[in-house]
Amino acid sequence: MPDPLPILYVKTGCPWCTEVIAFLSNNGVGVRQKNVSQDQSAADEMKAKSGQTKAPVLDWHGRILADFGVAELIPFLMQQNVKLEDS
Numbered sequence: 001m002p003d004p005l006p007i008l009y010v011k012t013g014c015p016w017c018t019e020v021i022a023f024l025s026n027n028g029v030g031v032r033q034k035n036v037s038q039d040q041s042a043a044d045e046m047k048a049k050s051g052q053t054k055a056p057v058l059d060w061h062g063r064i065l066a067d068f069g070v071a072e073l074i075p076f077l078m079q080q081n082v083k084l085e086d087s
Contacts, residue, residue: 009043010035016055019069019070036055050064
């Protein structure tokens with residue numbers, strides 16, 4: 001059975017990753033995190049999906065948002081019909 005949660009690829013010490021994690025948490029959006037700094041297979045997976053090595057990368061059930069901040073995340077989530085608790 002596929003994982004029902006979207007996957008968020010992050011790197012240790014990445015300020016954009018920390019900001020995105022906090023935003024998702026504060027808005028009740030669940031994701032499964034994979035730290036590509038600590039897991040080479042996750043890093044390879046992220047690169048295969050996004051075509052790059054920059055984090056964060058969000059795999060929302062096959063829709064990829066790569067190398068982004070909260071400003072890019074909000075419209076992406078709205079396109080996926082995600083209801084944000086703050087909006």
